[in-house]
Amino acid sequence: MTKADSPSHEDLMKLDNFLCFAIYSTNHAFTRVYKPLLDELDLTYPQYLVMVVLWEKDDQTVGSLGERLFLESSTLTPMLKRLEAMGYISRVRDRADERQVRVKLTESGRALREKAENVPRGIANATGMKPAELVRLKQEIATLRTSLLR
Amino acid sequence: MTKADSPSHEDLMKLDNFLCFAIYSTNHAFTRVYKPLLDELDLTYPQYLVMVVLWEKDDQTVGSLGERLFLESSTLTPMLKRLEAMGYISRVRDRADERQVRVKLTESGRALREKAENVPRGIANATGMKPAELVRLKQEIATLRTSLLR
DNA sequence: ATAAAATAAATCGTTCGCGATCTAATCGCA
DNA sequence: TGCGATTAGATCGCGAACGATTTATTTTAT
Incomplete structure (x- = not known):
């Protein structure tokens, strides 16, 4: 491909020219780098991201967490249940609007922040x-x- | 944070300052953009990446695909079985070294390339x-x- | 006041992705 | 030659991630 040409189909079809693949594979690489660091906190990488959002602002709904993280409730609900089972958060229906679930840090969840520092x-x-x-x-x-x- | 300081813990703990989160969420965004395009080919995004690698170089082992895509055999084997079930590839033990499995495009798999152009x-x-x-x-x-x- | 529409979260089924483990085949070297 | 070490894939269990659907609640419009 010369400088003046727009990229050919051939060029565009090579994996190494895919921006999306660079992102995709680098995302996996990050996951691997995080693994040993997060193992000590008993968190997976996505769970850690949820905790970061809550450390920033406690007491959020599932929906607002999803908006922040670009995740659906179908992804978050099971994750939040795991974090709850581990004792880092509590999930309680909002009294004023029973459709919503308020997610809050427990004492243990707040304490984890220092370990994650x-x-x-x-x-x-x-x-x-x-x-x-x-x-x-x-x-x-x-x-x-x-x-x-x- | 002033220019001279190195970033504080506070700054480093904000989700919006995470390079990894930018990558993570952009990866999901790519998946969403690909979805409608790949639906017409009956491929998922990771399956599409496998096909791209094979279109570049046919007849590879599971190991070489994994090296190219940064994926483990535990991820690839099930994916390749699905692609085989769809008729896009064949999986055959290498006669010379029965430990290896050679992955090849079928006629249908080669034909798909045009549709993916x-x-x-x-x-x-x-x-x-x-x-x-x-x-x-x-x-x-x-x-x-x-x-x-x- | 109530029925219809909208909203929030949960559930279900499928695919990816990994680590740990297993099986089978090949290699190395004594 | 033969046996231990290595290598290649496959399998299993678990945790994301999503789309489609469901359930429960609230809002809106009539």
């Missing part, structure tokens, strides 16, 4: 990127996500 | 990015993946 640095480290670069790349990808969901 | 452009379009940008971003993320797996 050093996780982000461990991850940032594994990327081998400088903080500023990292922020820029993150922002570019978030923008891409917005385009895709539009 | 316009998928990449549809996706590229949905990103709203120019080809050159897209290549650069893809490369940055692939480099990140390499760092993470190191």
